[in-house]
Amino acid sequence: MSTHDSAHASAPQVGVDATDTRHLRLVIASALLGTTIEWYDFFLYATAASLVFNTLFFPDTDSYVGTMLSLATFAVGFLVRPIGGIVFGHVGDRIGRKRTLAVTMLLMGLATASMAVLPTAAQVGVLAPILLLVLRIVQGFALGGEWAGAVLMAVEHGPRGRTGFFGSIPQIGLPLGLGLGTAVFAVLQTTLDAADFLAWGWRIAFGVSLVLVIVGFVVRLAVEETPSFRAAEAAEVTVRTPITTLLSDRTLRRPTILGLLSRWAEGAAFNTWGVFAITYATGTLGMAKVPVLWAVTLACAVMAAVIPLSGRMADRIPPTWIFASGVALYGVAVFPVFALFSTADIVWFAVGLVIVFGFVHGWFYGAQGTLYALLYPTQVRYTGISFIYNVAGVYASGLTPLILTALIHAGDGSPWRAAAYLAATGAISAVATAFLRPGEPEATLRRPVEHPEPVTVGA
Template sequence: MKTVEPSPRPTPDDAGPESTDPTRLRLVVASALLGTTIEWYDFFLYATAASLVFNKLFFPDSSSYVGTMLSLATFAVGFVVRPIGGVVFGHIGDKIGRKRTLAVTMLLMGTATALMAVLPTAAQVGVAAPILLLVLRVVQGFALGGEWAGAVLMSVEHGPRGRTGLFGSIPQIGLALGLGLGTAVFATLQTVFDTADFLAYGWRIAFGVSVILVIVGFVVRLVVDDTPSFRAAERTVATVRAPIAALFADRHLRRQTFFGLLSRWAEGAAFNTWGVFAITYATGTLAMDNVSVLWSVTIATAVMAVVIPFSGLMADRISPKWIFISGVAAYGVAVYPVFALFSTGDIVWFTIGLVIVFGLVHGWFYGAQGTLYALVYPTEVRYTGISFIYNFAGVYASGLTPLILTALIHSGSGKPWGAAGYLVATAVISVVGSAFLTPARPDEALTWVDDDVLLARPHAGESVTAGVGVPRS
């Protein structure tokens, strides 16, 4: 396959407008942070409800174990659909831009979540209730398939020189805030309402809040310009007809995609263990108080939100790849000790364990992940590429994890050690996969605002050959 002959990089003497305009950067930060917070709030609010509400209201005739498994299965469906959304929105995002694609994903996600707030239960409409729940979960998964990649690219591709890692970490903070907000809202509602009222209507308030959040986030996203890298690619690179096909037609991109899928395994498994499964395990197997467990998760996500931007700063100083690898390795080491803390059944030790492995360790490697994957692909297939890695890996790494862990602990008579062994294995796989990734340097892969302005004024003798690919380090 032919490769791009990039336009000459501007020299200091050619300097155009600086890329650090405060107003522009504030809008980028607000769009990335608010948008991903809302999307993840919507998506993982379902996860919390699956553990505490949906198993009772939508699968009430099943045993506790079977009802929980069925409820978590509908949670997993969202991850199964995400690859389809990733391919569709990745194609659109690489063709028409990041900005408009993200507006569509937010509207879809917000609509599905708002409809869950008024969804009838099995007691009201019978078997139609879980079917409707499943349909809305499919819409959520489809929308989120295009959200994460677009948000990361809006941030990374807008980031100033030398701050690519920091800006790439901003959408990642939204994941911590979204999950933390969801668990905090559920904990508050369970405190305000008694059990009967909470199950009758209290839980619906958490989903209804999404309407307000989506309106605010949608407006913010509309005022942000598309990224300099995308605008430059539109002018200097012939459009790739089918970005998803390009990932597999080019040997280098095919290799990057394969190792990217492996590298994602630990992160997906870890997040859904500590942010989703831990709630079910603590409140079910360990019989811990629902509200206390939710506040523990909220505290851990607050710590994560602080660690993530620090991880981004360190990614700029070291490299996103090695920050990610070091964090995944630390996660593998911490799994058994943390489950030992969980097994005490004490909320204090449970919270300490969660803060260590979820707040500190997960925040460390998750902060670097978005920038790492963005630098793996050239601009013209970047949206599709990182969507493919994140969402296809999400099927086995994320969506199935609560089911796998629940089954392993059930077969182990309530003991967590088999589940812990599975998680350690995911860490080993991801360290190996990450080691073989070869991301480009930011100055090779990205275009900044001043470069973008100069590229709008063609240089004499400049020529660009259509195709995909950029020089690699």
């Protein structure tokens, strides 16, 4: 019997009556709304870094240096995420997923809303970028615990045979959050003149976050704790320090190391097409900002539609196959997509984004949450997938816009060095994913216990 089949066979039947159905709908709404808000907040900063912050907070530099400094503050959010992942992973594995997610949402929302009232460098000098950096650190810290918790709330509530689909729901929040952010900026730049947009218009996008967070917080409080965590807690099989267990137990090292490598392509890809592409198109290629933002928004809409289809497929075939095939395809597609970008034609730019960002990224991203959740037992699952997602986020996500900007600058505007780097990440991640074995026997800790309610995939 294959690993996938054995994991499936070990799962208990989960009945879903009318009451359960209503609660599952609430779980889906909570996961989708929560991650959409969190990613809106986090990547709104990325869009602003390319269009606003380089001018308002780093004004005494040339365009290249100002953009690099602005993107550096963007990268800091990823540097802090592993710390947030360890802290909130510990809390989530010890006291539960529900309360942890409520805290992460409040922190993220307050930090983003505070950016709406930040003074600029023209008003307070060097204090402006310092305050911006502090709030970005809070954002990164909060997001470090958000993604893993949202995925587990969905996967661990998912009925047998539908965990792949449920695990894909929080993933939809990423393209929706980014798409919402780029759409808001596009509308503001269309309705306001350049002077008003830079003076106060961009602040509206950040202020909206406070309203969204209040709604999301109320919904999250209404969701029950996951069955897997409740069962582990009742059986008293939680561990004292999940991060120590994760790093010291040799049976958990292999999936952790391979998971870090498999995540490389996904992080690099998203921050290339969703963040760097805006800077590259409007800066290096000289394309108009608003059409570029709408192109990114269109690609995000396509991705949001593809992700649940990928999740449904992860209930029929191993998620490793979906993820490995997707990151390999991304590595191959990088060169033709940059060739389309190099035309500096908005139509071809949009076509390239829709293909590689909408379809390809949506295909492998939809299976990612379920794939990583299946690597760990309940006691360390929050910490484990937080560790993979956030540590890899430092080199795979946060540094990507800086690396690509530097490579293109070194090549006098040529994108091929950057494309080669991205293709390499696709190859590395495809190989690492092929060696992952999700759903292996759950009794891997030094204090072996049977997984109270194992998550599984399969028809």
